[in-house]
Amino acid sequence: MPEEKTGQQIFLSGIGGQGILFITRLLAETAIHKELPVLTSETHGMAQRGGTVVSHLKVGCFTSPLIRPGRADGLLLLKAENLAQHRFYLKPGGWIVMNARSLPPAPDTSAGAVLHAAIHHIDADRLAEETGNPQSVNAIMLGFAAARASASAGTTPALFCSAEDIVAAIHQRFGQREKLLRSALEAFDLGLRHGR
């Protein structure tokens, strides 16, 4: 078995308009704040029109912008229906954080690699609607992931960064644009509290 890379590979997916690219960028900027090399790969064009949008995030010494099947440390899914389609990216023992009303039925054994995955879910659509800001699904998910990915450390690898690191990146991104900053932080915090 080839030696493991030092670093982390996270696969994100959702549908067009949900803000997959936004949270990928935030995580990548968080990596730069932590002085880690980072590579991401995104979908543009046709797929963004309501189709499936995926992005690959690789933090550490990588040269390829894409994650190979069975090598992702974690999956971050903004749409539950993407689980079946993308779980093959996950490595054994990886984590899954998904936006879903309920937990999916147990995976069939043909998808052997994910049998040991730790699955965490949150109904971010409902939470976002309740706060009156339907666009905040992505930031809620990010907060939830930050809480859960580190909570499950020990059995599964923690996220390469802490919630505080992400908050710093959010500040950096929005700078003086107070309204945007506040709503992003609130949504992030909401997800974080649900995750803890």
Place this chain on the structure above:
Amino acid sequence: MSSRVLMMGNDAIARGLVENGCAVATSYPGTPASEILPAVVKWKKELSLPLHAQWAVNEKIAFEIAFAGSIAGLRTMVSMKQVGLNVAADPLLSAAYMGVKGGFIVICADDPGPHSSQTEQDSRLMAMFAKVPVLDPSTPREAKEFIALAYELSEAFEVPVLLRPTTRVCHASQDIALGDLLRIERNGGFRKEPTRWAATPKFRLLLHRGLNDKLKAMAVYPQTAPRLLSPGVTAKKAVVTSGVAAAHTKEIMDDLHLRDSCAVYQVLQPYPLHTDFMRTLLGTYDEILVLEETTGVIEMQLADRSKVRGKMSGAVPEAGELLPEHIERIIADFTGASAETAAPPPAAAGRRPSLCPGCPHRASFFAIKKAIPHSRSIYTSDIGCYTLGLNLGAIDTALCMGASVSQAAGFYHAYRQMGKETDIVATIGDSTFFHAGIPALIDAVVQDARFVLVVLDNSTTAMTGNQPTPATGIGACGDVTGKISIEGLVKSCGVAFCKEGNPYRVPHFVALLKEAREHSRTHGLAVVIARYPCLMDKRSKEERLPAVAVAISEECDGCGYCTKEFECPALEPDEAAKKVRINRILCTGCGVCLHVCPKRSIEGVERA
């Protein structure tokens, strides 16, 4: 590390351009190249640079403007996607003969996969065809470095240089260090040299010979020679790779512990391939594997192919993106290493792309199907967001920019010759109309072709991220520009019937289309301009109609007519309740679905 910033490949290219003194930057938008010019504009503003940046009406025009800047002595660039280079092929081939003065980079972004293109064509073949050198970066960071290299190469040999990033370079992001700006003072201006810049055939022959000599010299230019990534390895096997395949390969060689058992070369300049490299490669190794996207451009230049494995030997697929998992398997086969076999991806495809909820194009297509039914007509269409009208059964053809108009004319002439009758409806976006629709329209009028042309005018180039069109009146830098009226153009092309309508007002718009159809049957070409702003275009907020609150009534029996024939993503089938439900997060309140349900089960506060 701390001075590093996250940059998309296109951003990194733009930064490379401004760092290296680019003074004229032109483009026509096309995925995956669209973000290059806006990023140049961003740096221009931040750094108060005097450079000229603009969107042009199409790639040919963009090319010619930047080329003129170069022969006037400045460093320039033009960017486009691979299919765009087809449009600019005419000036490219001549510019290769004439050469340049200031460094001239033609950035042509390829789309293996293809993710959002009509073709998977390999622009490196275009470089070969045009006889110009091409550089093939593997990562965003390298794309930025290659800009400096390309300008040096271009000025050293006075040739246009093609830079060929692919989707995975353009749209990958990486931490990248900002460099200093090179200050270049150039005020030489254009030096008249008619035998070169206005060459007649006799001189063209001389220029062609001159270009061939340059190619020989570029094939020994040390700066662009292939890089040996595995120094010290004395293996009998070698992997040769370029572009993003090189980025995948590096990582896979490490993962499979092949660093010491196989030589790896990265080719920076796939054409012309370095002469010494070819000699060494074929002389040193027993087996050679070539990994490149999409065509075997490097491979075909290796004269003795008995040792070579690649696309032509069948070892590497000749279509589609060369994903890292494919490369891993190919390298494992080549070296005999054992690769980890991961679970294969499930066959189920993801959610297919669809027009945005509330997109005015969806309303136009629905009205077209109502007014001029598909069973008795042919629908030709074009390249843009609205190509997704395919899902709605409102498109029969989509060939290339502008072809909806010429194909409609072609169908008219063919049917007339066969003595058959059919209605023909061509749909074309506003930006596409300006790009290549106008000459086709002129031809249709002159030849008296009869059909309905619907110009889907959402006042932007939506597919590629809402760049302005010639009708917008705002330039790439936010400057006020001239404005062209679509009506004015249509009329001066000699079309008598030209009317405008708002596709959101469905009954009115259907009536307008019927009127156009009657006109086209008896009098000739009829043009309808369907005008409503793209919902993704932030500039157009004030031109929109107020939102309508829609709801599904008790009468809905889940027949699925609206989800199939209209396919608004905000209308979701609720299987359990045997009804359709409105997704409030997605619904924009366009109110068009009120006119869609045949049973009138969608209700709302209707607008006039």
